[in-house]
Amino acid sequence: ASLLSSANGTFNNGITNQGRLDIASTALTMGGSLAGAGSTSLLSGSAVILNTSASSYSGAWDIKSGASASMTAASNIGSGSMNLDGSLVLQTSASGDYTWNNVLTGAGMLSVTLASDDDKFAFTGSTGTAYRGTLALTQGVIELAGSSDNNTRTLAKAALLVGSDVEAVITDGVNKLGNLTLEGGTLNVASVGIAGGNGGLATDYISFMDS
Secondary structure, X not given: OEXXXXXXXXXXXXXXXXXXXXXXXXXXXXXXXXXXXXXXXEOOOXXXXXXXXXXXEOOOEEEOOOOEEEEOOHHHOOOOOEEEOOEEEEEOOOOOOEEEOOOEEOOOEEEEEOOOOXXXXXXXXXXXXXXXXXXXXXXXXXXXXXXOOHHHHHOOOOEEEXXXXXXXXXXXXXXXXXXXXXXXXXXXXXXXXXXXXOEEEEEOOEEEOOO
């Protein structure tokens, strides 16, 4: 195992990881390339900005409880799985919809801010159904379209937090979520009760909060 440890600063060197990379840093920006198929762990207490060019990286990520990271694009993490027990902030800089393709597990928080409140965030079938954390959307749109919908499947054991600049749209089917929190955002159920509409929501717990 290799340990990348730095109190602060920017690490711009390229890394090829074919084993295990543990990162322990309180304020680190990773700005170089990342390649390989080894695992990368952010240890508890770490705070890392991922500006990496990791399009050719297929290794697994493990963000430990008490660790935090931020990213702006899918190319910052590559195609590998993400176990998230800490926190990960995704804040896109370019307008357009964002699709999360990585396998997602863990009980941590994925906080997403898209460039425009009209941009859509979506999971794919590859994301899986094991995530038990919180998807906190602060800007953008998420659609829920029933039990076979990828967004609904991913959030079946997780929580969805709808921020003030977010619209959660129920388009079809019964959508079973772990928990739902409306923090100033909009829950659009326009398809419910109209001709041909078949939208619904089921959740263990729902809360309403001031934004």
